């Protein structure tokens with residue numbers, strides 16, 4: 001079965017245009033291959049590149065034209081994704097939750113004015129957003145969130161503590177789930193508020209995780225106008241489901257696994273380039289398992305993106321996709337270690353194979369079983385949606 005995009009003349013010409021544009025606009029490569037050491041200048045270069053990408057309409061190419069996108073087809077969206085993926089190793093990360101997870105609820109529930117300011121800001125690459133859901137007592141059980149929004153005239157005063165929040169050198173906007181209607185039952189008591197992260201009363205301190213940095217954010221009577229509410233007051237749970245549906249794997253970007261080819265390079269070159277180990281039957285077997293796992297992941301991503309852009313309502317597919325990535329990621333790390341031995345634990349970007357990317361994957365594979373819902377949570381969601389659970393659940397409306 002051939003899953004490659006159909007190479008019509010039009011698509012071939014489009015790929016060439018994208019490739020040439022990226023080549024002409026790509027910032028200087030990051031000063032370090034160790035993601036933990038990216039500099040402010042690396043970040044600023046990446047930010048500028050995203051602004052250019054946004055101005056071109058290619059940051060969220062499928063997004064509607066009236067908000068700064070181009071309404072491009074799935075084929076063209078995929079081509080842009082594929083070409084950007086090829087240069088991702090050379091660009092710093094913005095850690096921006098905007099295009100992937102905040103945009104869908106804004107497009108689904110926002111007023112025209114909110115779409116023109118917030119959605120456009122994301123699509124054009126002018127705003128970096130943090131996503132404020134998780135709290136010290138509310139991770140998997142998000143409905144236990146305690147952040148409060150208290151009405152004060154035409155304004156609201158927001159107080160609370162969110163954890164595992166974004167990182168990076170610069171940030172602009174915050175998307176916060178808060179209890180606005182404490183007398184209403186669970187799930188009907190929330191609103192979503194969007195506001196500047198630089199308002200008085202907002203502060204944060206670093207959380208250093210083994211794989212990445214996050215922040216703990218504190219809100220102390222942060223004053224926001226009623227126009228900061230996304231959706232209706234009290235509709236926050238529903239609004240957030242529009243976001244989680246996509247965050248849970250229902251049709252985001254299509255990103256082939258980046259470590260699998262690097263491990264193949266290691267096998268071909270051998271430790272310290274001292275001769276191939278690819279002939280070892282056991283290691284080859286481990287590698288093939290990883291190769292298959294990564295291809296299955298891409299097929300789930302392709303199916304989900306296609307369903308989403310063709311407006312076919314998803315069900316269990318998002319969780320199936322992300323569950324595969326998480327479970328496979330942990331298995332993959334164990335197999336990589338079998339293949340590379342201690343070389344897979346070297347993190348010196350000058351000495352380690354693939355600049356330490358295999359080691360970074362070792363650290364990340366465990367941590368990344370948590371964000372966007374844990375393995376157990378996704379099993380629960382799938383069980384509910386395929387009718388294996390006493391509780392039945394349907395997918396939330398989203399774009």
Ligand SMILES: Cc1cc2nc3c(=O)[nH]c(=O)nc-3n(C[C@H](O)[C@H](O)[C@H](O)COP(=O)(O)OP(=O)(O)OC[C@H]3O[C@@H](n4cnc5c(N)ncnc54)[C@H](O)[C@@H]3O)c2cc1C
Pocket residue numbers: 097130131132133134138139140141162163164165166209212214367368370371372373374375376377
């Ligand atoms: C790198 C990273 C980035 C993140 N980014 C963000 C972000 O940008 N914004 C944000 O708001 N949050 C973010 N998070 C938080 C993330 O969403 C939470 O970590 C996640 O929801 C899990 O919550 P928790 O860590 O509190 O684990 P807990 O909910 O305390 O779970 C602990 C363990 O218990 C299991 N468990 C919990 N409930 C059940 C159950 N009912 N049945 C079976 N098992 C269960 C879980 O699966 C898990 O293994 C991020 C986390 C990480 C690690």
